[in-house]
Amino acid sequence: MSAREGTVQLLDPLGALAGRPLTVLGAVAATAIAVVLTLVHTGDQTADPALAVLAVAVSVLACLALVVLSKPERAPLRRRSAAVVVGIALVANLLAALASWGRNQLVSDDWGPIVLGILLLALSPYRPPAETRTLTGVAAAVVAAITILESRFFVTQLPVLIFVAVAVVPVLALGLAGASFADSVLRRLERWRDRAERASRAHAENQEEGIVRSVQQGRVTILNQDVVPLFTELLDGGTLTGDHARRARDVAEAIRAVMVAETERSWLDDLLAPARGGDRSAVWASPVHDPGHRAEGMDFDQRSAVRALVSALSGRLLAADLAVELSATGDRTAVRLDCRSALDAAALTASLAPYLAVLRAVFDDVAVESDPPALTLRFTYAAN
Amino acid sequence: MSLGLPGHLAPRAVSAGIARAAHVIAAVCLFAALVATLVQQAVAPTDLLWPSLIPLAGMALLLYAVERRPTALNAGAYLLLGAALSYLFALIGLLQVPVLTASNAWVFTMLKVALVMVGAVGSRVVGGVVPPLAGYVLGEVAIGIGAIETGKPVVLDVTAALAALLVVVVSAVTAMTRRGARRLQPALHRAVRDERIAELRQAAETRAAALLHDTVLSDLAAISAAPRGPLSPALASRLRRDLETIIGQDWSDAAAASELPNPGEWAASGLAQAIEDARALGLDVTVSGDPASVATLARPVDEALGLAVRQLLVNVHKHAGVRAAEVVVYAGGGTLSVMVIDGGRGFDQAAVQRDRFGLRHSVRSRIETVGGRVQVWSAPGRGTSVLVQVPDGSPAAVPGVPESEDAR
Numbered sequence: 001m002s003a004r005e006g007t008v009q010l011l012d013p014l015g016a017l018a019g020r021p022l023t024v025l026g027a028v029a030a031t032a033i034a035v036v037l038t039l040v041h042t043g044d045q046t047a048d049p050a051l052a053v054l055a056v057a058v059s060v061l062a063c064l065a066l067v068v069l070s071k072p073e074r075a076p077l078r079r080r081s082a083a084v085v086v087g088i089a090l091v092a093n094l095l096a097a098l099a100s101w102g103r104n105q106l107v108s109d110d111w112g113p114i115v116l117g118i119l120l121l122a123l124s125p126y127r128p129p130a131e132t133r134t135l136t137g138v139a140a141a142v143v144a145a146i147t148i149l150e151s152r153f154f155v156t157q158l159p160v161l162i163f164v165a166v167a168v169v170p171v172l173a174l175g176l177a178g179a180s181f182a183d184s185v186l187r188r189l190e191r192w193r194d195r196a197e198r199a200s201r202a203h204a205e206n207q208e209e210g211i212v213r214s215v216q217q218g219r220v221t222i223l224n225q226d227v228v229p230l231f232t233e234l235l236d237g238g239t240l241t242g243d244h245a246r247r248a249r250d251v252a253e254a255i256r257a258v259m260v261a262e263t264e265r266s267w268l269d270d271l272l273a274p275a276r277g278g279d280r281s282a283v284w285a286s287p288v289h290d291p292g293h294r295a296e297g298m299d300f301d302q303r304s305a306v307r308a309l310v311s312a313l314s315g316r317l318l319a320a321d322l323a324v325e326l327s328a329t330g331d332r333t334a335v336r337l338d339c340r341s342a343l344d345a346a347a348l349t350a351s352l353a354p355y356l357a358v359l360r361a362v363f364d365d366v367a368v369e370s371d372p373p374a375l376t377l378r379f380t381y382a383a384n
Numbered sequence: 385m386s387l388g389l390p391g392h393l394a395p396r397a398v399s400a401g402i403a404r405a406a407h408v409i410a411a412v413c414l415f416a417a418l419v420a421t422l423v424q425q426a427v428a429p430t431d432l433l434w435p436s437l438i439p440l441a442g443m444a445l446l447l448y449a450v451e452r453r454p455t456a457l458n459a460g461a462y463l464l465l466g467a468a469l470s471y472l473f474a475l476i477g478l479l480q481v482p483v484l485t486a487s488n489a490w491v492f493t494m495l496k497v498a499l500v501m502v503g504a505v506g507s508r509v510v511g512g513v514v515p516p517l518a519g520y521v522l523g524e525v526a527i528g529i530g531a532i533e534t535g536k537p538v539v540l541d542v543t544a545a546l547a548a549l550l551v552v553v554v555s556a557v558t559a560m561t562r563r564g565a566r567r568l569q570p571a572l573h574r575a576v577r578d579e580r581i582a583e584l585r586q587a588a589e590t591r592a593a594a595l596l597h598d599t600v601l602s603d604l605a606a607i608s609a610a611p612r613g614p615l616s617p618a619l620a621s622r623l624r625r626d627l628e629t630i631i632g633q634d635w636s637d638a639a640a641a642s643e644l645p646n647p648g649e650w651a652a653s654g655l656a657q658a659i660e661d662a663r664a665l666g667l668d669v670t671v672s673g674d675p676a677s678v679a680t681l682a683r684p685v686d687e688a689l690g691l692a693v694r695q696l697l698v699n700v701h702k703h704a705g706v707r708a709a710e711v712v713v714y715a716g717g718g719t720l721s722v723m724v725i726d727g728g729r730g731f732d733q734a735a736v737q738r739d740r741f742g743l744r745h746s747v748r749s750r751i752e753t754v755g756g757r758v759q760v761w762s763a764p765g766r767g768t769s770v771l772v773q774v775p776d777g778s779p780a781a782v783p784g785v786p787e788s789e790d791a792r
Binding site: 012014015018019020021022025029033108121156157158159161162165166169172173174176177178180181182183184185188189192196200201203204207208211212215216219220223227228230231232234235237238239240241242244245246248249251252255256259262267270271300303304305307308311312358 | 394396397398400401402404405406407408409412413416419420423424426427483490493494497543546550553554557558561569571572573574575576577578579580581582583584585586588589592593596597600601603604605607608610611612613614615620623624626627630
């Protein structure tokens with residue numbers, strides 16, 4: 001994935017997942033408002049009942065599109081999806097205006113702008129604030145244009161500008177409110193991130209000395225067995241024999257083999273098989289199949305997400321036989337993670353949902369296949 | 385690290401966001417009321433409408449205060465004074481504008497909604513639900529009184545009621561749902577911390593592997609190649625020094641940097657030692673250019689450069705099939721460049737396995753760790769040139785490391 005968009009959904013995936021019920025509620029409320037106000041207007045303000053029904057149907061379609069496109073399984077919601085939802089709602093607005101053409105008496109009881117406003121508000125956690133503001137501006141302009149065309153039919157004698165204000169207020173108020181919500185959450189996120197970054201770095205630095213020491217200890221252990229005795233013997237004796245030369249070759253060979261094995265190993269191997277004990281000498285069977293060393297291409301966030309997933313799988317999700325395969329697909333890397341989980345399908349889906357939300361924020365094409373007890377996760381990322 | 389807010393901060397961030405959104409709605413409503421008032425005054429210049437701008441301005445100021453500091457006091461002031469100002473606004477409008485026939489006229493709805501959008505106080509559910517409901521009731525009552533006093537009907541304002549419902553539902557649902565999805569946030573932040581530790585470990589492993597590779601392995605190679613009999617003084621001193629490095633020293637660069645003084649002069653530099661070691665192997669090394677400029681290098685850079693060049697010269701000795709190599713040193717533009725050139729058999733860069741650790745660990749990783757870069761030019765039969773560039777003591781470092789050949 002290239003640069004991540006500045007949306008609440010991508011930068012705080014769990015927050016967006018928590019807010020998902022509100023998206024659905026927004027869609028339901030918008031539908032209810034369209035239906036109720038259309039029923040209220042039947043008779044006096046409706047010119048073409050068939051068009052009125054069509055307008056409501058199209059607005060329901062916009063609401064459905066919002067619910068479907070914002071599904072966690074389809075995350076992240078892209079610009080095109082947002083444009084589709086708003087576009088359909090604008091068509092509904094136009095149809096509603098045509099349905100009451102010549103008979104519309106009041107702007108303030110039209111449902112079109114309210115539905116548009118609610119949809120813009122509901123979309124705001126999924127899109128960057130600037131984009132929500134732009135969409136709001138476009139929607140308000142269309143609503144204003146429709147209102148100007150309709151204004152000659154209105155019963156009250158008022159300047160057109162007031163009708164336009166009445167019509168665009170729901171769109172502007174709700175749309176701009178959504179953008180400000182996202183802006184505010186993202187700003188806090190950024191502030192917190194800077195602080196957390198410093199704290200985490202400080203924590204890591206505190207650990208650094210211990211890490212270096214333990215790495216050194218591991219190496220010295222190997223060397224103490226063979227290399228140190230050989231060097232000491234040579235320095236003490238001052239004479240080099242054929243036996244020394246042969247031992248030097250053998251030890252070099254062994255060290256070389258270990259180093260080649262280490263070069264082959266990536267952070268992913270270390271993550272999936274942490275408990276190897278002191279056995280560093282042999283090339284061990286890894287559950288990671290990554291011949292192209294593609295795991296190194298993941299960025300920090302992606303590695304963290306995989307780390308969280310793997311520790312959850314082997315912990316609370318009771319998974320066993322974890323295996324990961326990385327392969328090239330075009331200029332991207334495809335990851336396939338297989339395991340068996342002891343949880344039943346429903347429990348697994350519920351437990352996995354937040355992890356998937358995080359994966360979808362940092363990877364593309366995330367897919368899950370569950371065939372109990374087998375579980376397969378797939379995702380891709382741009383190879384560096 | 386951008387995987388979301390921690391559980392204890394998320395509720396505050398979300399309720400602050402909702403409050404901000406509410407204030408934006410209030411501002412748009414007040415602005416719409418302002419526009420309507422100005423337009424009406426413009427088309428009916430004889431009406432005495434302009435005084436109603438005063439209550440609008442007052443509400444805008446109160447809104448600004450509650451947005452800046454969303455305390456209970458500011459919210460209370462906005463609600464109570466705002467209701468009083470709404471009453472004044474309604475009174476003027478109902479007396480002066482014939483179109484305003486009831487308490488639920490659109491422009492009054494704007495003020496009621498503005499009162500509803502007072503925003504949450506604190507991050508508890510009660511603080512999110514009570515203020516908007518209070519705003520709705522106060523707005524209806526204040527404007528209702530205005531209508532009664534002017535003899536106009538009081539009608540329930542559906543839009544304002546729906547606005548209050550919107551805020552209440554958003555606050556309540558947010559509070560209900562946040563706990564469930566957030567429960568894995570601690571695990572996520574733990575993973576982030578682990579990843580940072582793993583990065584450090586990886587770096588330490590790389591340093592250790594490189595050190596092991598070009599001290600121990602090349603010593604072992606020297607032992608197996610040396611003539612039988614008495615140990616040569618050069619080899620003996622080298623073994624003694626490396627033995628000390630292996631067991632005596634803390635391998636972290638940081639420790640090395642703080643404990644040892646800057647090399648200062650050519651003879652004490654890592655590069656000079658590397659060249660001496662190569663000469664001890666029997667390689668004829670010519671040094672040209674400006675070797676004294678290594679004195680400007682920071683200690684860790686000097687060390688990394690010395691070990692990298694030592695490995696390059698060992699490579700010449702082992703693979704090139706010639707007995708001579710040239711080392712050219714030059715400085716400039718914040719960079720110290722060292723070129724190691726041999727006229728040996730060279731190699732096909734595409735054919736050499738990428739993961740061989742000689743050049744990769746001992747040269748490239750090591751130089752990249754100190755902010756430098758390595759470039760290799762070679763072809764079969766045409767010799768090999770390796771350019772190592774490191775930042776010299778000045779703050780301007782070498783720009784990004786290009787993805788280039790990797791060999792031997």
